[in-house]
Amino acid sequence: MTIRMMLAASVAFACLGGTAFADTSSKKIALSNNYAGNSWRQAMLTSWDKITKEAVSKGVVAAADPFTTAENQATEQAAQIQNMILQGYDAIVINAASPTALNGAIKEACDAGITVVSFDGIVTEPCAWRIAVDFKAMGESQIDYLAKKLPKGGNLLEIRGLAGVSVDDEIHAGIEAGVKKNPQFKVVGSVNGDWAQDVAQRAVAGVLPSLPEVAAVVTQGGDGYGAAQAFAAAKRPTPTIVMGNREDELVWWKSQKDKNGYETMSVSIAPGVSTLAFWVAQQILDGKEVKKDLVVPFLRIDQDNLEANLKNTQKGGVANVEYSLEDAQKVITAK
Amino acid sequence: MKLSSGTIRLIIPAASLALLLAAVFYMQPRAMSYTGLNLLFNLAVPIALATIAQMLIMSVNDLDLSMGTFVSFCACVAATVLQNSPLLGVLIFIGAIAAYAGMGVLIHVRELPSIVVTLGMSFVWGGLAVLLLPSPGGTAPSWARAIMTAKPPLVPMAIVASILIAAVTHYIVMRSSFGVLMRGTGGNDRSVERAGWSVIGIRAATYALAGLFAILAGIALVGLTTSADANIALRYTLLSIAGVILGGGEFVGGKVSPIGAVIGALTLTLAGSFLSFMRISPDWQIGAQGAILIVVLALRLALNRLEKREKHQ
Numbered sequence: 206m207t208i209r210m211m212l213a214a215s216v217a218f219a220c221l222g223g224t225a226f227a228d229t230s231s232k233k234i235a236l237s238n239n240y241a242g243n244s245w246r247q248a249m250l251t252s253w254d255k256i257t258k259e260a261v262s263k264g265v266v267a268a269a270d271p272f273t274t275a276e277n278q279a280t281e282q283a284a285q286i287q288n289m290i291l292q293g294y295d296a297i298v299i300n301a302a303s304p305t306a307l308n309g310a311i312k313e314a315c316d317a318g319i320t321v322v323s324f325d326g327i328v329t330e331p332c333a334w335r336i337a338v339d340f341k342a343m344g345e346s347q348i349d350y351l352a353k354k355l356p357k358g359g360n361l362l363e364i365r366g367l368a369g370v371s372v373d374d375e376i377h378a379g380i381e382a383g384v385k386k387n388p389q390f391k392v393v394g395s396v397n398g399d400w401a402q403d404v405a406q407r408a409v410a411g412v413l414p415s416l417p418e419v420a421a422v423v424t425q426g427g428d429g430y431g432a433a434q435a436f437a438a439a440k441r442p443t444p445t446i447v448m449g450n451r452e453d454e455l456v457w458w459k460s461q462k463d464k465n466g467y468e469t470m471s472v473s474i475a476p477g478v479s480t481l482a483f484w485v486a487q488q489i490l491d492g493k494e495v496k497k498d499l500v501v502p503f504l505r506i507d508q509d510n511l512e513a514n515l516k517n518t519q520k521g522g523v524a525n526v527e528y529s530l531e532d533a534q535k536v537i538t539a540k
Numbered sequence: 541m542k543l544s545s546g547t548i549r550l551i552i553p554a555a556s557l558a559l560l561l562a563a564v565f566y567m568q569p570r571a572m573s574y575t576g577l578n579l580l581f582n583l584a585v586p587i588a589l590a591t592i593a594q595m596l597i598m599s600v601n602d603l604d605l606s607m608g609t610f611v612s613f614c615a616c617v618a619a620t621v622l623q624n625s626p627l628l629g630v631l632i633f634i635g636a637i638a639a640y641a642g643m644g645v646l647i648h649v650r651e652l653p654s655i656v657v658t659l660g661m662s663f664v665w666g667g668l669a670v671l672l673l674p675s676p677g678g679t680a681p682s683w684a685r686a687i688m689t690a691k692p693p694l695v696p697m698a699i700v701a702s703i704l705i706a707a708v709t710h711y712i713v714m715r716s717s718f719g720v721l722m723r724g725t726g727g728n729d730r731s732v733e734r735a736g737w738s739v740i741g742i743r744a745a746t747y748a749l750a751g752l753f754a755i756l757a758g759i760a761l762v763g764l765t766t767s768a769d770a771n772i773a774l775r776y777t778l779l780s781i782a783g784v785i786l787g788g789g790e791f792v793g794g795k796v797s798p799i800g801a802v803i804g805a806l807t808l809t810l811a812g813s814f815l816s817f818m819r820i821s822p823d824w825q826i827g828a829q830g831a832i833l834i835v836v837l838a839l840r841l842a843l844n845r846l847e848k849r850e851k852h853q
Contacts, residue, residue, distance in 0.1 A: 272816065275825040278775045280583060283765065284809065287579040288816045291571050305676040305767035312766065313579065329677075329767075371675050 229490045232295040236271040239302035249476035256480040279306035286310040296320040296486040301328045324482040336499045338474045344379020347447045358389025359420025364398040366425040398428035406431030413439045421445040426473040429454045449473045450524040455515045471506040477527040484533030549788040553803045560810045567817045581698035584809035589757035590776045591783035591805040596750040599796045600726045602654035606662035608777035613665040614758025619678025619768035637751040644747030669770040676769035680762045688763030709798035726794025
């Protein structure tokens with residue numbers, strides 16, 4: 206309902222703005238997605254469907270078709286992009302399997318006069334637009350929060366993501382920078398949780414016996430619940446575990462909060478960022494001047510807005526926000 | 541006129557390719573152009589090269605499960621070392637070919653199952669690729685980029701390259717004496733040995749040649765993508781095996797067809813585009829791809845029956 210209102214408002218806004226919609230009503234936008242196998246990606250596709258269907262029915266654009274490759278492979282996605290060029294799309298919105306391996310195909314698309322906007326999994330090809338999350342700041346914000354909550358500091362356990370993926374490197378770099386700034390914290394252990402609760406639980410359970418008392422666990426999302434389970438199974442006191450906006454994590458946090466006033470925070474990128482990319486592509490097609498690198502804020506949940514966010518999160522899903530044309534324009538004009 | 545089974549063996553993959561191509565042209569007339577054909581097929585070139593490499597290994601009754609990681613490794617070498625210091629890059633590639641030959645020798649001497657050895661090697665190649673390129677990046681050598689994006693008159697590069705690959709490997713495998721020995725080793729290595737040939741040498745040479753084609757696949761891939769990533773070609777392991785089988789090859793007996801293998805690789809690539817143009821939801825796409833494979837293989841089964849009948853006559 207709120208989305209519909211937001212959209213109506215944005216339509217009204219755009220009409221006031223003048224020609225915003227007139228020029229893109231015949232344009233076709235495609236979403237090239239490399240993976241759909243987890244709750245985050247499912248939420249991303251649902252958000253895309255919801256927002257773009259509205260936009261198509263209102264005549265903002267002629268079509269906004271989502272495509273997902275059957276397997277999460279860069280070569281397959283490159284072929285998918287080349288097919289989109291043949292199908293005559295005016296803009297391609299991409300969540301890329303690799304930041305570099307699609308560059309050849311993206312160059313072909315740009316040469317064919319197609320607007321390419323990448324988000325989440327961004328691409329390095331200079332002719333494409335990038336909507337990136339400041340993952341480093343996301344890592345740093347966790348330590349900043351902990352520094353406020355635990356002024357005396359203590360031992361940290363770091364759960365990292367999938368090795369060799371740039372997102373993992375960036376969040377880790379942010380956490381490292383935060384620890385350097387707050388020397389009262391010390392990382393005593395680091396495991397790879399692959400952004401999955403079961404993997405994280407196994408990894409944490411394996412390393413726990415060798416660790417001294419842990420004051421807090423810094424995470425990358427999708428691993429906080431597993432870590433909590435591992436601590437409980439080892440009968441160790443539950444440290445402050447930073448969560449990653451997943452529904453199971455929020456539910457666990459809520460139950461702990463009700464039981465003993467457990468405090469933490471939760472941070473991740475909202476899957477609805479796909480809709481932001483859609484509006485940015487629409488704005489570029491509309492002839493707006495948009496700089497090539499845009500930054501999207503991450504979605505943070507705190508003690509006081511936990512219930513509200515949990516209510517809006519689907520079972521097994523991820524806390525989400527969808528973006529409107531107005532939000533996109535704000536991101537575009539932001540410095 | 542009665543067609544021989546060998547010709548029919550080639551007709552089925554060719555006919556399936558033509559049928560798919562006709563369907564794609566019907567759905568997307570834009571594809572029926574110079575750029576369209578190039579876009580449809582240029583990613584098939586590295587797959588075709590990898591399929592040829594796999595076919596060589598299969599011609600001596602082995603199977604290479606490290607093809608995908610090896611091509612990824614080669615792509616990483618091409619995008620980093622070969623670009624920065626070409627001499628060292630070439631040396632690494634020569635070393636890789638030697639490693640392939642060594643693998644062939646090891647498999648032969650110790651009578652190890654090739655799938656186990658190559659599966660083990662796949663972790664080695666994967667690890668080396670990550671060491672070389674811990675996060676995606678690198679730059680394609682400009683000559684590789686120039687070759688892969690060349691625009692020859694009349695016929696797009698992807699088609700020219702496919703025909704060239706098919707012609708060269710057809711000569712090596714079907715016409716040269718080395719090719720006969722190789723296929724003979726796959727058919728009956730003991731008789732080849734009794735005839736005085738060194739089967740170990742033949743196997744080593746076959747593996748080395750396969751390594752060379754896999755390296756070419758890696759370079760061609762980087763030429764298309766402009767940069768590499770340690771996981772870039774993982775799919776090639778299964779794609780290359782499917783390509784060989786689709787093109788009329790067999791797992792055992794030294795029965796392979798280089799022209800068929802190239803056609804098989806093109807068909808697999810086209811099948812992906814076809815399903816995407818059909819707007820089949822991704823949940824069904826893997827299944828649909830499988831269905832195409834099964835249909836072609838069912839035709840093959842009928843063909844095998846025909847062949848048997850021919851022999852009985």
